[in-house]
Amino acid sequence: MERNAVITADGSVTLFSSETGEHYHSVHGAIQESLHVFIGAGLKQLIQPAQINILEVGFGTGLNCLLTLAEPSTRDTETYYCGIEPKPLTGEEVLLLNYGRLGAYGEFAPLFEQMHSFSRGSRLLRQGFTLERVDTGIEQAMLKSGFFNLVFFDAFSAEVQPALWEPAVFQKIRAAMQVGGILVTYAAKGSVRRALQQSGFVTNRLPGPPGKREMLQAVAC
Ligand SMILES: C[S@@+](CC[C@H](N)C(=O)[O-])C[C@H]1O[C@@H](n2cnc3c(N)ncnc32)[C@H](O)[C@@H]1O
Secondary structure: OOEEEEEOOOOOEEEEEOOOOEEOOOOOOHHHHHHHHHHHOOHHHOOOOOEEEEEEEOOOOOHHHHHHHHOOHHHHOEEEEEEEOOOOOOHHHHHHOOHHHOHHHHHHHHHHHHHOOOOOEEEEEEOOEEEEEEOOOOOOOOOOOOOEEEEEEOOOOOOOOHHHHOHHHHHHHHHOEEEEEEEEEOOOOHHHHHHHHOOOEEEEEEEOOOOOOEEEEEEEO
């Protein structure tokens, strides 16, 4: 198999892709990293949004979507989550993921299954929370202009997929975002920061999760 399960330091599973030679999450803790980068520096920074419109570049395991579902703010606010993933997991690979079997997220196990029961189209996962899955790359995806107020940019690194971290991709994403919308990514490289700045974002370097000194938060201006 091209992808193998690996247990990370916080007990949550990630996948290792032999095609890229990279893990889907930090081996210091998959859930810990996602909570820090995408929920803490992203979702929790939205100020009383009327609606939460999230774009995820690289839906992969669906961990960020699961953690978003578990956040109390998304129970009270209409949430639309668009996950872009050209290489959806197989049913066998989904069974390797233990998120729904960990105590904190047990109640979300059935929703996690539903998230992976389709790879294209939209489903209402629960009242007020719609997941749309797109099975093309971000380069080909059709995005509504000025729509998203939060972007989880979680592609493989610029070392292995450099084209995804170029201004052309960030400009396309910027055009799909509201002014003041937030993009977060685990990456902190200078070249990524400059590409974001050239694409209409103001960038902030924030402390990274355990094992990583910094990460980037970018605000659409
Ligand atoms: C680092 S993994 C992270 C996945 C995910 N966010 C998670 O929590 O499991 C990167 C993901 O980006 C996906 N990907 C690869 N090429 C892509 C592209 N052109 N556009 C969007 N996503 C892509 C990969 O298949 C993989 O699932």
